[in-house]
Amino acid sequence: MTVDAPTSMSADIGASHAEIGHREAGMPTPLVGMLLFIASEVMFFGGLFAAYFNARAAFPGEWGPPPPAHALEMLPIALPLTLVLVASSFTMQFGVWAIRRGDQRALRNWTAVTLLLGVMFLAGQLYDYSILGFGIGDGVFGTVFYTLTGFHGAHVFGGAVGLTILLARSVQGQFSARNHVAVEAVSMYWHFVDVVWIALFTTLYILG
Amino acid sequence: MATTTLAPRAGTWRQSWVIDWLTTVDHKKIGILYIVNSFLFFFAAGVLALVIRSELMVPGLQFVDEATYNQAFTMHGTIMIFLFVVPVLSGFANYVVPLQLGAPDMAFPRINALSFWLLPLGGILIFSGYLFGGAAAEGWTMYAPLSNARYAEGPGTDLWLIGLTLVGTASILGAVNIIATVFKMRAPGMTLFRMPIFVWTVLATATLILLATPVLTAGLIALFIDRNYGGAFFEPSAGGNPILWQHIFWFFGHPEVYIVILPAMGVVSEILPVFSRKPLFGYRAFVFATIGIMLLSFSVWAHHMFTTGQVFLLFFAFMTALIGVPTGVKMFNWMATLWRGSLEFTTPMLFALGFITMFLIGGISGVMLASPPVDFHLQDTYFVVAHLHYVFFGGSVFGVFAATYFWFPKMTGRRLNERLGKVHFWIHFIGFNLAFFPMHPLGISGMPRRVADYSPDAGFTLWNIVSTVGAFMIAISVLPFLVNLVATLINGERVGDDPWEANTLEWATTSPPPPYNFDRLPPIRSERPVFDLRHKHDAEHMAAERRAPEEGTA
Numbered sequence: 001m002t003v004d005a006p007t008s009m010s011a012d013i014g015a016s017h018a019e020i021g022h023r024e025a026g027m028p029t030p031l032v033g034m035l036l037f038i039a040s041e042v043m044f045f046g047g048l049f050a051a052y053f054n055a056r057a058a059f060p061g062e063w064g065p066p067p068p069a070h071a072l073e074m075l076p077i078a079l080p081l082t083l084v085l086v087a088s089s090f091t092m093q094f095g096v097w098a099i100r101r102g103d104q105r106a107l108r109n110w111t112a113v114t115l116l117l118g119v120m121f122l123a124g125q126l127y128d129y130s131i132l133g134f135g136i137g138d139g140v141f142g143t144v145f146y147t148l149t150g151f152h153g154a155h156v157f158g159g160a161v162g163l164t165i166l167l168a169r170s171v172q173g174q175f176s177a178r179n180h181v182a183v184e185a186v187s188m189y190w191h192f193v194d195v196v197w198i199a200l201f202t203t204l205y206i207l208g
Numbered sequence: 209m210a211t212t213t214l215a216p217r218a219g220t221w222r223q224s225w226v227i228d229w230l231t232t233v234d235h236k237k238i239g240i241l242y243i244v245n246s247f248l249f250f251f252a253a254g255v256l257a258l259v260i261r262s263e264l265m266v267p268g269l270q271f272v273d274e275a276t277y278n279q280a281f282t283m284h285g286t287i288m289i290f291l292f293v294v295p296v297l298s299g300f301a302n303y304v305v306p307l308q309l310g311a312p313d314m315a316f317p318r319i320n321a322l323s324f325w326l327l328p329l330g331g332i333l334i335f336s337g338y339l340f341g342g343a344a345a346e347g348w349t350m351y352a353p354l355s356n357a358r359y360a361e362g363p364g365t366d367l368w369l370i371g372l373t374l375v376g377t378a379s380i381l382g383a384v385n386i387i388a389t390v391f392k393m394r395a396p397g398m399t400l401f402r403m404p405i406f407v408w409t410v411l412a413t414a415t416l417i418l419l420a421t422p423v424l425t426a427g428l429i430a431l432f433i434d435r436n437y438g439g440a441f442f443e444p445s446a447g448g449n450p451i452l453w454q455h456i457f458w459f460f461g462h463p464e465v466y467i468v469i470l471p472a473m474g475v476v477s478e479i480l481p482v483f484s485r486k487p488l489f490g491y492r493a494f495v496f497a498t499i500g501i502m503l504l505s506f507s508v509w510a511h512h513m514f515t516t517g518q519v520f521l522l523f524f525a526f527m528t529a530l531i532g533v534p535t536g537v538k539m540f541n542w543m544a545t546l547w548r549g550s551l552e553f554t555t556p557m558l559f560a561l562g563f564i565t566m567f568l569i570g571g572i573s574g575v576m577l578a579s580p581p582v583d584f585h586l587q588d589t590y591f592v593v594a595h596l597h598y599v600f601f602g603g604s605v606f607g608v609f610a611a612t613y614f615w616f617p618k619m620t621g622r623r624l625n626e627r628l629g630k631v632h633f634w635i636h637f638i639g640f641n642l643a644f645f646p647m648h649p650l651g652i653s654g655m656p657r658r659v660a661d662y663s664p665d666a667g668f669t670l671w672n673i674v675s676t677v678g679a680f681m682i683a684i685s686v687l688p689f690l691v692n693l694v695a696t697l698i699n700g701e702r703v704g705d706d707p708w709e710a711n712t713l714e715w716a717t718t719s720p721p722p723p724y725n726f727d728r729l730p731p732i733r734s735e736r737p738v739f740d741l742r743h744k745h746d747a748e749h750m751a752a753e754r755r756a757p758e759e760g761t762a
Contacts, residue, residue, distance in 0.1 A: 029393075033316055039418055039419065044422035047425070051456070054452045137437060143440045147433055
């Protein structure tokens, strides 16, 4: 060995400070975070759905609300509410497309409509709860029904809070074609909540 | 070394250091908060372990009644797993991963602070049962129907459920942060297959946390509804199914085992190459083994439920044996790394070797339990307690101490005293084996877990005395560790930026690193950029020799 080992590293270090930092390519970091969070939410609802099907598979007798209450029906409430929530996914997406073009005014209007539809869904669900005629303590069906729809409703509420913040920020003109990552993130979450409801509606009202 | 001045108000507004630590979003300070917080819970749960071992030393009830004993083992398990081993490894991940990737911080620094602060809150809630008529007492697995409102009265179990939900939420947020950091914050040149093994294992762990913990959260909420709102998830009289709790719990609980062990494997895989002066043998094989364990861990949960008679024994026995294969691959990685290395038996190296040997024993007893006929005999005996302590304590906790001794100089600029470190290791190692090895014969001869007493005629007494002596040795081994920590912080040897002559990027910055970590980064051309930098001239020299051998430059 004739070569001396270097005594100091700093002299040999190459990359400058400006090169250290976020990578610009690919999906923005907040959206990666939102997608990961949604993945965890999928598993959360997966656990609740597993509990539902476990209870349904093992249930002796007819599956459904306990006897004094009548069976679940799509009309007059559940199906219209489904249409309201699915429509809100479209209005949300129209808002996203608007701000990608830089149209702040259209974003504001579509966000307001989406929020209104979300609140309609929540109000309708609460009304439905009041007339169903069974509670969370009425057998395992009552438990899984209210737990699943209740946690879905809580997620709709969370999305509505996000939409309210979006609306306030868009009124102040904080979003532009280049800078609107919060809009994209809330829309992802809103679509996810919508998809959960479609799965829930299919499970409760179509599979029965 | 100059620090950066990116903090906008630096120098113009001086805060007290207390406010600074309480409001920090620096991943390094948050990492240290995680580690300190976790060790506090470790000592609390350790005291509970001594209560358990004291009571079991000889037949009869000497110190506590049955109800207190039940609370002690429940809190011991819960706190050790959820508030010590998982978060302390998250703390090291928090501190080390951005440094190893050449990143200035985590992807979401403020969410990082949130996910830390939920932990002490959840831990205090879980412990606060003691103030309201008794903590949860149904075991850390909280099996239905033991945990329903009739058999588990009082708010202790509800506080356990709420606290654990917060702790779970904290780890989910932390997992989101880690994964986003790995995919979005790597320095130029840091490709996925140049990432240090520790980062790979933490990435796999975060993925497991992200996908397994929410299922536990769903179960915790279901149990809370059963207990407080008349729900019937686990209530057979109203159409529910108590076995469902076991499915939900273990669907989370088995990935949890790998959540606890994978980062410790990563720590060991960082330490062995440094003190063998060799690269890790089979880097890619190790990465694929880690991913293999991650995927397989979702298909083995029901091996905890063989005796329920409600699961498909063959499938779960086969998958469980299968997960031993990638684990075995790692054993060979480590042994081949050690083979003909220039071994240096520093304290971190001793703990890493302790990990390998103890985890091997835990792995073998795990494969034994994977066989349904053996499991039928050993279910709920001390054999299972021995197995899980060899994995959690002999595995993960040895990894935690290895990480502490290894990265302490990076965090503080001072190296822990090696002599005290070795005293700590040997008392700890011998005490651990005295405490837990006797539980194997105890379990095989039928001593049940979670029972405060046993018959003097059962023949359990001798092994229980040995085990209790071992437990107190472990407790004593903490003393040289604490003395070492305090003495080193006050008056330890200052050892510079890279005291171990290590391989990965955290050693390319100052000790402790400045805010935002790096002024400059070395070029990243392999998984050992700091090694490459140190031996740059050797490499150029050898390349020159290869180009012109006839000139004889050597």
